[in-house]
Amino acid sequence: MMAWFLFFASSAIEMILSMWLFDIFLDHKWNSVRRYVLGVSLYIAMCGNALLVESFSTNIALKLLILLNIFVVFLKVFYKSSVITAIFVASINTTFMALSATIMIGVLQFTYDDKYMWRSVLGISGAYTIMAAIIRLLKWKMPEIKQLLKRPTNQLLKFIWLPFAGVIAGLYYGSFFTQALMGPFETFVSAVLLIGNVAALFALQELMIKDEKIRLSEVQIESKQNQLQAFRDMQSLYERQGRKLHDYKKQLGTVQELLKSGDVSAAAEYVEQLTKSISVEIAEVNVGHPVVNAVLNQQYRIAKEKNIGMTFAVSDLKSIRISDEDIVVLLGNLLENAIHECEKVIATGRTASIQVKFVEKDGNIIIMVKNPVAQRVDIIDNKVQGNNSVGHGIGLINVEHVASKYDGSFAISCNDQEFSAVVMI
Numbered sequence: 001m002m003a004w005f006l007f008f009a010s011s012a013i014e015m016i017l018s019m020w021l022f023d024i025f026l027d028h029k030w031n032s033v034r035r036y037v038l039g040v041s042l043y044i045a046m047c048g049n050a051l052l053v054e055s056f057s058t059n060i061a062l063k064l065l066i067l068l069n070i071f072v073v074f075l076k077v078f079y080k081s082s083v084i085t086a087i088f089v090a091s092i093n094t095t096f097m098a099l100s101a102t103i104m105i106g107v108l109q110f111t112y113d114d115k116y117m118w119r120s121v122l123g124i125s126g127a128y129t130i131m132a133a134i135i136r137l138l139k140w141k142m143p144e145i146k147q148l149l150k151r152p153t154n155q156l157l158k159f160i161w162l163p164f165a166g167v168i169a170g171l172y173y174g175s176f177f178t179q180a181l182m183g184p185f186e187t188f189v190s191a192v193l194l195i196g197n198v199a200a201l202f203a204l205q206e207l208m209i210k211d212e213k214i215r216l217s218e219v220q221i222e223s224k225q226n227q228l229q230a231f232r233d234m235q236s237l238y239e240r241q242g243r244k245l246h247d248y249k250k251q252l253g254t255v256q257e258l259l260k261s262g263d264v265s266a267a268a269e270y271v272e273q274l275t276k277s278i279s280v281e282i283a284e285v286n287v288g289h290p291v292v293n294a295v296l297n298q299q300y301r302i303a304k305e306k307n308i309g310m311t312f313a314v315s316d317l318k319s320i321r322i323s324d325e326d327i328v329v330l331l332g333n334l335l336e337n338a339i340h341e342c343e344k345v346i347a348t349g350r351t352a353s354i355q356v357k358f359v360e361k362d363g364n365i366i367i368m369v370k371n372p373v374a375q376r377v378d379i380i381d382n383k384v385q386g387n388n389s390v391g392h393g394i395g396l397i398n399v400e401h402v403a404s405k406y407d408g409s410f411a412i413s414c415n416d417q418e419f420s421a422v423v424m425i
Contacts, residue, residue, distance in 0.1 A: 012043060021096070315358075338354045
């Protein structure tokens with residue numbers, strides 16, 4: 001009777017520890033209420049596997065292999081996971097379970113030679129304590145691994161060999177040692193393998209973080225190059241505006257001469273062409289700074305073409321202490337993101353308008369951009385959560401970087417109606 005109790009109790013603890021570890025690496029598909037169904041499903045599968053294998057074979061390797069496949073299927077069905085990631089996480093979990101048990105078997109075999117039931121209780125308690133401590137350590141030291149594993153599969157494939165080699169070795173030695181009398185050497189090897197697997201996971205996280213930083217840096221460089229090219233194009237347009245306005249008096253003189261000569265139709269046609277040309281070329285905003293003018297007018301025209309309104313509250317900015325490149329990064333990213341969200345709003349049948357504030361007051365530069373939202377987004381630690389748009393996320397990172405460069409601050413907020421971004425330098 002006691003043996004059956006230990007069997008079902010240990011299976012329940014294994015299920016709880018497994019789901020605890022899975023939650024470190026992956027997001028589950030179901031809400032908290034349905035998670036009870038997940039737990040029961042996994043518990044039944046684990047108990048069924050143990051009973052089935054023990055009924056036909058004493059080969060622990062077979063039990064571990066079937067258990068590994070159960071974890072893979074479970075992760076693929078109930079968690080947001082690719083096949084590669086599911087295999088990786090399932091392998092990690094199976095390895096920790098096998099090596100924790102192997103260590104305790106070795107310790108108890110040369111410590112307690114009798115009292116089988118008491119040894120079993122100690123073995124189960126010790127193994128699960130080791131595994132719980134490891135999971136707690138991973139949860140504490142690997143907060144970024146879940147977000148990193150959401151990246152495309154090829155990001156994981158670059159580094160999966162590192163812990164995966166330890167996984168294979170751990171499964172082999174764990175199943176081999178539990179079938180023979182384990183001594184101090186075998187127990188020591190199991191402990192080294194367990195520590196090696198944990199260390200490999202930390203190495204994996206560091207490598208993926210470095211890889212992600214490189215990727216972000218490449219995107220940032222490309223984004224800045226695109227923004228600077230846009231600035232050059234707008235600066236060229238701004239220079240053409242100046243030339244057109246310089247010639248405006250001559251153009252009016254031409255109209256006057258046509259009217260004096262009585263050629264009213266020619267004068268009307270010329271005025272119509274001139275009006276169209278001016279409406280395309282003339283700047284809508286002038287704050288005394290050519291770069292700010294170029295960016296604001298460029299984004300204004302883009303918004304206007306998309307039927308998005310844009311209102312400005314600006315001051316004289318001719319002497320602001322921000323470099324031209326950083327102005328392009330700040331305004332370009334904030335306004336591009338706002339226009340992108342307004343497009344979603346318009347797609348729902350609503351109107352959309354962006355509010356832009358760019359003022360210098362009491363020695364501080366304040367930039368604020370507000371736009372309506374199609375759907376409220378969650379913001380944690382000044383970061384938009386669940387954002388699938390890479391460009392949008394990189395844009396806000398660039399803005400925050402520029403703000404910190406000038407010892408300024410950057411804050412974002414969102415409610416059901418609007419998204420707000422504020423930079424103060």
